[in-house]
Amino acid sequence: RALPPSKPVVPEPAGEPTNREIVQAVRDWIETSIKPHAEGHAKFEAVVAMNALGIVLRDLGAGVRAEDAALAEALLSGTTTLAEPGLLAKLRRAVLDKCAIDSPKYAALGAARADWRG
The missing domain is CATH 1.10.287 (Helix Hairpins)
Structure with a gap:
């Protein structure tokens, strides 16, 4: 049926x-x-x-947002410096993340990832 x-x-x-x-x-x-x-x-x-x-x-x-207003203010005021453990690595990651968003075809992005992330 x-x-x-x-x-x-x-x-x-x-x-x-x-x-x-x-x-x-x-x-x-x-x-x-x-x-x-x-x-x-x-x-x-x-x-x-x-x-x-x-x-x-x-x-x-x-x-995630690549911007960090509190960190920027601390760097500008001198209360935080690049001598702080892990800060340079954090900034490098933020730069790579921002470049991947703004310019994913940027020719040097792959090289920077290899150099900065090891």
Whole structure:
């Protein structure tokens, strides 16, 4: 005997989109709807916008921020110096993390990782 026709499954709403989903949607929209029809400087601006949104996406995906306001203030005021054990390694990691977010194709990034992370 034949099975009764199944009812179409409607996905449940997943709630509000995440910041990552919003940024990705805008980047995709620029890439598929704006950039292909743009010419000259407008096309350049679309690429710049896409690259900026790519940086934001990588930053959101990193899960941690490379900035540390308290550490910066301590270094500027002289209450903390590079003589503090582990500080130079922490700063190097922060630089590598920031470069990986801002410029993942930076040619020297791999060499810096090898030198600084051993």
